[in-house]
Amino acid sequence: MIPANALLLTDLYELAMLEAYHASDMDDEAVFDFFVRDLPPGYGYLVAAGLAQVLSTLRDAQFSDEELAWAADSGRFGDDFLDYLRGFRFTGSVHAMREGTPFFPDEPVLRVTAPLPQAQLLETRIINLLQYQTLIATKATRCVHAAPDKLLVDFGLRRAHGAEAGLMAARASWLGGFAGSSTVLAAPRFGVPIYGTMAHSFIEAHDDELVAFEHFARARPQSLVLLIDTYDTEGAARRLIGLAERLAEDGIQVQAVRIDSGDLGEHARRVRRILDDGGLGDTNIFASGGLDEHRIAALLADGAPIDGFGIGSKLDTAADTPYLDCAYKLCEYAGEPRRKHSEHKATWPGRKQVVRRYDASGRMRGDRVQREDEPADGEPLLELVMEFGEPVAPTPTLADSREHCAEQLGRLPDALRALDAQAGYPVDFSDRMHALAREADVHIEKQQLKSSGGNGP
Amino acid sequence: MIPANALLLTDLYELAMLEAYHASDMDDEAVFDFFVRDLPPGYGYLVAAGLAQVLSTLRDAQFSDEELAWAADSGRFGDDFLDYLRGFRFTGSVHAMREGTPFFPDEPVLRVTAPLPQAQLLETRIINLLQYQTLIATKATRCVHAAPDKLLVDFGLRRAHGAEAGLMAARASWLGGFAGSSTVLAAPRFGVPIYGTMAHSFIEAHDDELVAFEHFARARPQSLVLLIDTYDTEGAARRLIGLAERLAEDGIQVQAVRIDSGDLGEHARRVRRILDDGGLGDTNIFASGGLDEHRIAALLADGAPIDGFGIGSKLDTAADTPYLDCAYKLCEYAGEPRRKHSEHKATWPGRKQVVRRYDASGRMRGDRVQREDEPADGEPLLELVMEFGEPVAPTPTLADSREHCAEQLGRLPDALRALDAQAGYPVDFSDRMHALAREADVHIEKQQLKSSGGNGP
Numbered sequence: 001m002i003p004a005n006a007l008l009l010t011d012l013y014e015l016a017m018l019e020a021y022h023a024s025d026m027d028d029e030a031v032f033d034f035f036v037r038d039l040p041p042g043y044g045y046l047v048a049a050g051l052a053q054v055l056s057t058l059r060d061a062q063f064s065d066e067e068l069a070w071a072a073d074s075g076r077f078g079d080d081f082l083d084y085l086r087g088f089r090f091t092g093s094v095h096a097m098r099e100g101t102p103f104f105p106d107e108p109v110l111r112v113t114a115p116l117p118q119a120q121l122l123e124t125r126i127i128n129l130l131q132y133q134t135l136i137a138t139k140a141t142r143c144v145h146a147a148p149d150k151l152l153v154d155f156g157l158r159r160a161h162g163a164e165a166g167l168m169a170a171r172a173s174w175l176g177g178f179a180g181s182s183t184v185l186a187a188p189r190f191g192v193p194i195y196g197t198m199a200h201s202f203i204e205a206h207d208d209e210l211v212a213f214e215h216f217a218r219a220r221p222q223s224l225v226l227l228i229d230t231y232d233t234e235g236a237a238r239r240l241i242g243l244a245e246r247l248a249e250d251g252i253q254v255q256a257v258r259i260d261s262g263d264l265g266e267h268a269r270r271v272r273r274i275l276d277d278g279g280l281g282d283t284n285i286f287a288s289g290g291l292d293e294h295r296i297a298a299l300l301a302d303g304a305p306i307d308g309f310g311i312g313s314k315l316d317t318a319a320d321t322p323y324l325d326c327a328y329k330l331c332e333y334a335g336e337p338r339r340k341h342s343e344h345k346a347t348w349p350g351r352k353q354v355v356r357r358y359d360a361s362g363r364m365r366g367d368r369v370q371r372e373d374e375p376a377d378g379e380p381l382l383e384l385v386m387e388f389g390e391p392v393a394p395t396p397t398l399a400d401s402r403e404h405c406a407e408q409l410g411r412l413p414d415a416l417r418a419l420d421a422q423a424g425y426p427v428d429f430s431d432r433m434h435a436l437a438r439e440a441d442v443h444i445e446k447q448q449l450k451s452s453g454g455n456g457p
Numbered sequence: 458m459i460p461a462n463a464l465l466l467t468d469l470y471e472l473a474m475l476e477a478y479h480a481s482d483m484d485d486e487a488v489f490d491f492f493v494r495d496l497p498p499g500y501g502y503l504v505a506a507g508l509a510q511v512l513s514t515l516r517d518a519q520f521s522d523e524e525l526a527w528a529a530d531s532g533r534f535g536d537d538f539l540d541y542l543r544g545f546r547f548t549g550s551v552h553a554m555r556e557g558t559p560f561f562p563d564e565p566v567l568r569v570t571a572p573l574p575q576a577q578l579l580e581t582r583i584i585n586l587l588q589y590q591t592l593i594a595t596k597a598t599r600c601v602h603a604a605p606d607k608l609l610v611d612f613g614l615r616r617a618h619g620a621e622a623g624l625m626a627a628r629a630s631w632l633g634g635f636a637g638s639s640t641v642l643a644a645p646r647f648g649v650p651i652y653g654t655m656a657h658s659f660i661e662a663h664d665d666e667l668v669a670f671e672h673f674a675r676a677r678p679q680s681l682v683l684l685i686d687t688y689d690t691e692g693a694a695r696r697l698i699g700l701a702e703r704l705a706e707d708g709i710q711v712q713a714v715r716i717d718s719g720d721l722g723e724h725a726r727r728v729r730r731i732l733d734d735g736g737l738g739d740t741n742i743f744a745s746g747g748l749d750e751h752r753i754a755a756l757l758a759d760g761a762p763i764d765g766f767g768i769g770s771k772l773d774t775a776a777d778t779p780y781l782d783c784a785y786k787l788c789e790y791a792g793e794p795r796r797k798h799s800e801h802k803a804t805w806p807g808r809k810q811v812v813r814r815y816d817a818s819g820r821m822r823g824d825r826v827q828r829e830d831e832p833a834d835g836e837p838l839l840e841l842v843m844e845f846g847e848p849v850a851p852t853p854t855l856a857d858s859r860e861h862c863a864e865q866l867g868r869l870p871d872a873l874r875a876l877d878a879q880a881g882y883p884v885d886f887s888d889r890m891h892a893l894a895r896e897a898d899v900h901i902e903k904q905q906l907k908s909s910g911g912n913g914p
Contacts, residue, residue, distance in 0.1 A: 001646070002642060002645055002646060003460075004461070004462075004620045004621050004624050004642070005461075005620045006642060008641045008642040008645065009614070009620055009623065009624065009640070009641070009642045010614070010640075010641055010642075011612070011614060011615070011639040011640065011641070011653060012639050012640075012641050012651045012652060012653025013639065013653035013654050013655055013656055014653075014656075015641060015653070016653045016654075016655065016673075016677050017655055017656060017658075017659045017673075019676055019677060020659070020672055020673050020676035020677055021662075023672075023675075023676040024672060024676070026662065030658075030662065032658070066645075067645075070644070070645040074644065116662060120656070120658060123615070123656070123658075124614055124615045125620075127615040127616070128614060128615050128616070128617060128619065128620070128623060129619075131615070131616060132618045132619055155468070157466070157467075157468060157581055157585060158468070158580070158581045158582075158584040158585050158588070159584070159585070159588060159780040159781075159783075160585060160618065161589045161617065161618035161619065161621075161622035161774070161775075161779075162585065162586075162589055162618065162619055162620075162621030162622040162625055163461045163462045163466055163582075163585070163619075163621045164461050164618075164619030164620045164621045164622070165618035165619040165621070165622055166466065166585060167461050167466065168619055182468040182469050182470065183466070183467075183468065183469075184465045184466070184467055184468070184469050184472060185459060185461070185463060185465040185466045185467075187527070187531065188459055188465065188523075188524075188527040189458070189459060194469045195469060196468060196469025196470035196471075196472070196473045197470050197473075198470055198473065198474055199470055199471075199474060199577070199580070200786070200787075200797045201474075201487075201489070201577060201580075201786065201787035201795075202474045202477070203797075204787045204790070204795040204796070204797055205478075205483065205487065205573060205787060205790045205795070207900075215477055215480075215481060216473075216474075216477050218480075219476055219477035219480040219481070220473050220476060220477055230797050230798065231797070231798045231901055232798070261802050313780040314780075317618070317774075317779035317780045318618075318779070319779050319780065322618075322774035322775070322776050322779045323616040323770040323771075323774045323776065324616075326616075329657070329658065330657075330658035330661050330662060333661070333662045338658075338661040338662070339661070340657045340660075340661055340687050340688070341687065341688045341689070345718050443664075444688055
């Protein structure tokens with residue numbers, strides 16, 4: 001079976017355009033930018049994520065024999081083009097912001113420079129990879145702003161949109177500052193710390209809730225978290241006291257209880273009192289169920305004594321903003337600047353750099369998008385990360401990127417960290433960028449006049 | 458690298474519970490139901506989808522050597538349990554509604570019967586697979602209701618949450634009645650018809666829009682769709698007339714033009730007039746950009762002369778309702794009915810059947826959830842689809858399921874087909890189901906009394 005991340009995981013129009021390019025040898029160098037047009041409502045910034053997966057996709061881009069056999073059998077493509085597909089590799093270069101870097105609308109986050117067909121074919125998957133992890137990493141940082149000193153764990157695999165989404169959500173939320181994920185595969189694949197509790201079914205499969213607790217505690221004594229809301233939350237907390245004493249005699253500590261239903265704040269307050277009165281002051285309270293950054297902030301503002309949160313469906317589906325208004329657009333071909341003019345979707349031409357300036361205290365002060373060859377008055381954010389189809393060593397580890405993200409978030413203006421951010425961040429375009437855009441427009445107008453002349457109104 | 462659909466694609470708590478079950482030989486037969494608690498706002502029904510992927514996951518469930526090596530190295534699990542994981546297979550049975558069947562809250566859509574650890578481990582992935590395709594298939598049927606005679610194509614891969622989401626959206630939207638998808642891989646994997654046009658970058662890479670059109674037309678003359686909104690939509694439509702005449706001389710027909718920006722209805726009206734006046738009455742208009750079922754219905758209600766729609770981000774991310782309130786819950790263990798009582802999350806115990814009744818005209822009249830062994834006064838919807846870990850032949854093809862879905866949608870009460878459905882559909886629980894729930898409650902109360910007595914408040 002052709003794997004789900006095969007090169008055929010693309011839009012048919014990419015192959016159609018490639019065949020047309022191939023037919024007329026249009027393989028001059030093209031430059032494409034990936035960028036976002038708007039921030040989601042209430043968001044002050046976005047966090048770049050997914051670059052590592054883009055780079056491995058480009059490095060390994062090659063049609064398998066199975067894919068080629070399908071393409072030949074489909075009757076959709078000419079023999080000459082099929083030969084071309086057989087030899088297809090990505091030989092271009094990539095400039096990108098580091099994973100974990102905050103960015104803003106209209107800033108190129110990633111730039112691909114390659115022969116036109118190569119840069120075109122990968123469009124669909126590049127957007128697919130960057131958009132999702134950017135959504136999740138950003139949302140994770142917003143949860144961290146809401147609960148900076150709490151244990152935050154991704155619980156969303158089951159409600160994520162498929163296998164890759166669940167796995168990448170674990171990666172991206174850790175990048176964004178979560179403590180870890182419940183998704184086991186994220187440990188071997190990305191070194192993400194993993195966390196787990198127990199399900200209601202475990203309690204229900206036993207004839208007695210306390211027997212279930214003790215059974216679990218003795219089988220899995222490390223990092224013990226007991227789920228107490230299967231029947232009666234406060235009742236379970238009370239009954240737990242005696243059990244905890246017996247377990248303590250054998251050196252087993254109930255590290256936390258988990259509440260997954262009802263009014264989480266109210267239950268947490270009552271359970272905290274019961275645990276404290278019962279001598280379990282060191283046992284933490286972990287909450288889950290329908291949480292996102294807003295709900296967490298509200299619970300903590302209300303004084304809920306909750307020490308950690310499991311954040312699932314609303315994180316892994318980016319429920320408040322499940323997609324970004326993002327694009328991957330041609331900005332140069334064969335040395336000429338290019339842009340499109342579609343209503344509300346005009347783009348900036350040419351090769352760009354994003355330069356970030358900081359104030360004396362190290363806080364971000366504003367970005368400028370400028371031509372690549374303009375002198376940088378600040379920190380250039382786009383770095384060369386792939387050349388001749390190979391990653392430029394050394395690629396940062398995910399742990400490095402996570403540290404970078406935390407450091408960068410510390411430099412954000414406070415107003416942008418608000419969960420309902422109203423303030424904008426200053427991003428301007430250099431005079432030379434404006435001049436280049438005008439130049440591209442004149443070019444477009446000329447060719448339209450020419451076409452009109454030739455074909456009548 | 459461990460593949461993204463490996464058995465470790467699960468929550469850590471599943472493995473923790475398995476180790477506890479293993480430690481005390483709790484491997485009696487368990488029964489779990491997958492069901493949805495509520496319909497999304499405005500939805501009159503949901504459409505079952507994703508069963509084929511669940512069955513192949515269960516059939517192939519086996520830890521790879523790489524996974525086992527990681528589990529051993531992690532130090533998280535005992536040797537005896539690692540041996541158990543090495544031999545892990547799914548040997549149980551599955552009852553399920555056919556893909557394409559409409560269903561309603563609290564109705565089991567899928568039931569797993571297996572030794573407790575087997576039924577438990579697969580929980581996370583079963584929910585992950587069923588939820589997403591159910592969301593997408595349902596949304597696709599709603600688009601079909603909005604535009605029953607139009608060409609509807611899934612364009613969402615780039616904004617889908619990862620590879621699997623994009624691929625499964627193509628599958629599920631075709632199941633729901635779409636004409637096809639732009640996702641190439643859906644053709645070899647699932648036999649989904651694929652469609653493609655061209656990107657703005659193709660136009661921009663040429664010095665002249667008309668030259669780009671002609672180049673594309675001659676390279677890919679079949680099913681020719683030209684994208685006309687890169688610079689000036691109506692201008693491009695006018696200039697196209699002369700080109701179309703020249704192409705027609707060589708037997709090439711411009712099947713459609715595509716509009717992807719601006720006021721789609723207004724542009725479509727103007728372009729229709731231009732094409733009709735220019736003798737291109739047979740050239741269709743295809744629209745895309747920010748579409749969902751509501752927008753499509755509004756465009757058509759407004760008389761927009763649009764013949765087909767490309768539906769992307771809002772379909773593939775199920776943007777209005779990106780996750781379902783769904784669950785996979787234990788309802789029987791070791792022959793005893795089980796349920797949980799958590800606030801607002803109580804579940805129904807026991808093995809169930811869903812029986813659907815129809816009126817004289819074949820329209821659905823109401824469903825009853827009853828015990829499996831009660832006589833069925835209507836059509837039983839849950840069928841045995843897997844036994845002893847192997848699918849029960851023959852599995853319907855996706856094309857069969859698509860036909861079944863269309864047939865079933867024809868039997869829905871009209872009110873449920875509304876995009877903003879207010880009416881409910883009658884689902885009741887048999888007297889014997891109510892009696893069983895009471896029986897399970899008495900059992901829970903007894904054990905709680907017992908626990909309370911033992912440990913004091």
